[in-house]
Amino acid sequence: MSSKSSKAKHVRDKWRSKSWYNVVAPSFFGNIDLGAVPAETTDQLIGRVVEATLYDITGDFSHHYLKLFFQISAMDGKTAKTLFKGHEYSRDFLRSLVRRRTTKVDGLFNLTTKDGFKLRIAVSVLTLSRIKTSQEKIMRNIMVKIIKEKAAALTLDQFVQEMVLGKIASDIYNESKQVAPLRHVGIRKSKLIDAPTNASEILLAAGTSSIVGELAAEGEIEGVTEIEQDAEIDDDADVEQVAEADDSAE
Numbered sequence: 001m002s003s004k005s006s007k008a009k010h011v012r013d014k015w016r017s018k019s020w021y022n023v024v025a026p027s028f029f030g031n032i033d034l035g036a037v038p039a040e041t042t043d044q045l046i047g048r049v050v051e052a053t054l055y056d057i058t059g060d061f062s063h064h065y066l067k068l069f070f071q072i073s074a075m076d077g078k079t080a081k082t083l084f085k086g087h088e089y090s091r092d093f094l095r096s097l098v099r100r101r102t103t104k105v106d107g108l109f110n111l112t113t114k115d116g117f118k119l120r121i122a123v124s125v126l127t128l129s130r131i132k133t134s135q136e137k138i139m140r141n142i143m144v145k146i147i148k149e150k151a152a153a154l155t156l157d158q159f160v161q162e163m164v165l166g167k168i169a170s171d172i173y174n175e176s177k178q179v180a181p182l183r184h185v186g187i188r189k190s191k192l193i194d195a196p197t198n199a200s201e202i203l204l205a206a207g208t209s210s211i212v213g214e215l216a217a218e219g220e221i222e223g224v225t226e227i228e229q230d231a232e233i234d235d236d237a238d239v240e241q242v243a244e245a246d247d248s249a250e
Helices: 001-011 054-058 091-097 133-153 158-163 167-176 199-205 210-220
Strands: 019-024 033-039 051-052 066-076 079-089 104-112 118-127 182-194
Touching: 001 054, 001 158, 019 066, 019 210, 033 051, 051 054, 054 079, 054 199, 079 091, 079 158, 091 182, 104 133, 133 167, 158 167, 158 182, 167 182
Parallel strands: 019 079
Antiparallel strands: 019 033, 051 066, 066 079, 079 182, 104 118, 118 182
């Protein structure tokens, strides 16, 4: 009994050795405080992914359905700086969009921004009624055209802002509604999959840091074309129809 009690007394409380660090969003999200995370050393925080909602950043409750993912990239004292990792619709919101006797047109695209960052995004267009296959193809061509134009003209910071705030989806909606009546258009998911070799300089100039080495170590970085057919955003992506890269889209 005495040996057991002595062992119990010497159990180390791991929480006492940990410190709390404040996590902030990238500068293009206003360096908003995302909360605090515990760690024994700052090295343990590098590469950790933090989840938030767009509502946490904008304060607009209508944005509660959109989840954002940030990866801790650098430490500045007790402050953890982050890099945009991706976003997605909440599952409940995505399910609420689906209706019977309607068509869900999905497009999955790989793109390269003006400053060399590569993203994989999933676009969804939901119609008010069922449409023909030919109309679906026209809508995907519209997606390809707008996304390629935006990627060529915008940096990562600018593209992410327009993507999560709905500007790109709005442009797709305005052109696609001429093909068929629509109920919803949105970029429901995105993921950062590659970064240029000078990513550190680019992001430091914007007030953030890069973790290209961390991404490579995780196997996240992979070579992709600007628009690629039969790509997968991740294992559980529920994309019904993969986007077609067509010369006519240009």
